[in-house]
Amino acid sequence: MSGRAPEVVRVATAAPYDVTVGRGLLASVPDLLRRTLPGVRRVALVHPEPLGALADDLAARLGEHDALTVLRLPVPDGEVAKTVTTAERCWTALGAAGFTRSDAVLTLGGGATTDLGGFVAAAWLRGVPVVHVPTTLLAMVDAAVGGKTGVNSAAGKNLVGAFHEPAAVVCDLDLLATLPRAELVAGMAEVVKCGFVADPAVLDLVEADPGAALDPAGDVLAELVVRAVRVKADVVAGDLRERGGDATGHPGREALNYGHTLAHAIERAHDYGVRHGEAVAIGCVFVADLARRAGLLDAAVAERHRTVLAAVGLPTTHDATPFDELLATMRVDKKSRGASLRLVVLHALADPRILADPDEGLLRAAYAATGPAPGEPHEEEAP
Known part of the structure; x- marks a missing residue:
């Protein structure tokens, strides 16, 4: 631009x-x-x-x-x-x-x-x-x-x-x-999210040159901003007040909350000391792994979450905050209905759906998968 x-x-x-x-x-x-x-x-x-x-x-x-x-x-x-x-x-x-x-x-x-x-x-x-x-x-x-x-x-x-x-x-x-670079990187989580739920060209641009995607003076970041704004504009125009999707099963505006249910719980658990974008990145990895375990999403697309987010410096693992604490917060998320926990997941690239009341064992396994790999320090132990 x-x-x-x-x-x-x-x-x-x-x-x-x-x-x-x-x-x-x-x-x-x-x-x-x-x-x-x-x-x-x-x-x-x-x-x-x-x-x-x-x-x-x-x-x-x-x-x-x-x-x-x-x-x-x-x-x-x-x-x-x-x-x-x-x-x-x-x-x-x-x-x-x-x-x-x-x-x-x-x-x-x-x-x-x-x-x-x-x-x-x-x-x-x-x-x-x-x-x-x-x-x-x-x-x-x-x-x-x-x-x-x-x-x-x-x-x-x-x-x-x-x-x-x-x-x-x-x-x-x-x-x-x-912007401090950490803030710019954190903001990229919402951009990447738009790529997964609606516009895969966003992912292609980031993967082609992650450095250019984070260059404030360049045209790639400008293009990413415009594309992300268009995604949100299109979704909001069809479902401003988040009242539901359409006959195809698209969740409407709720799709924009992809990764946010766990993200908001993480933010609260850390007294909002974790950047929103960092929490969203972890949340996206979590719901992608959940969808894979539930047999809804191809393993390659689930793994692509980790590679794209990591390419721009976003976290894909989380510390050992007790899952029971996070789950209690997730149950009062805005997408919940009564006692039903509802999560935005992907059935395929750019095909978001609602997964209601997933098996708690799957939730715990997907959360465990966001923990540090064996031998890696937890966040509070990192140098």
Whole structure:
């Protein structure tokens, strides 16, 4: 995408919006706001505290010529921000400033920021417009698109939230150059996931040149972002509120949760100290092995999960967190129905289905297969 015009992916839900992917887009955010939300004169800018300088720059652009008044809402960095307490602080600030339905929320940050900021917008006055400017790979391809918002609670991750679609999403690929490499690698888990559940060309691109896939300045990563956004846009347009799939057996939006049931349990067990993408990578390996053991998935496709994820530096094994602890959390996952544990699995490449109430012996065996190989140290013992 270097030197090329930005690409626009249309999310064709009942309230359609555009996801713009390109370079040098941060400067265009004020004009986009004026075009998309012409009546807005005040904006609440939600951003993590470490991105203060970038938020300063964006706020200055928004305020040029007195076009927009900006209320700064700095929040903690990462998953620790996703609490009702933080959201309440934001709502208190909006109330003190007199924010009305003609005002808007603008998020600048990673997935936790878009989740939190979207939830703040969804609940304030029962819904004010929100525009997302994701700054991480994970947020660009996942959290900022699709309208899922939420915070974490003692019961689990993202169990408190609302569907609230953005008015627009701006993915400035230049921002990826500022990411620590570990964060860029973690975000690749959501990209690879899209390859397995819907677009195998993603896997081909990663396997052909894993280094190029992680180069923020190159065209391969740009292509991967666009493809992942298209996958999510297509799925969301057909099943925004995750109410189910179609007559073919496709699980609809639930397909995007591939690998996430175990991933969310791992995150909670580690008090959200494990990166989301790292947990998703382990979760994908787990459900692929589960599907193989259940006789649903070819062994070669299951093994491909390990090779593709490892090629970009993602973990494919996990430490010895007791499975009973993880299983208890998995049973209150959003995809569960009553006492039924439901997991997204593959029957073949790009053929996701729901596996309900799998045999517990298979679950335990698949989890054991994500442990370190004989002779390898556990995560906490690694040098």
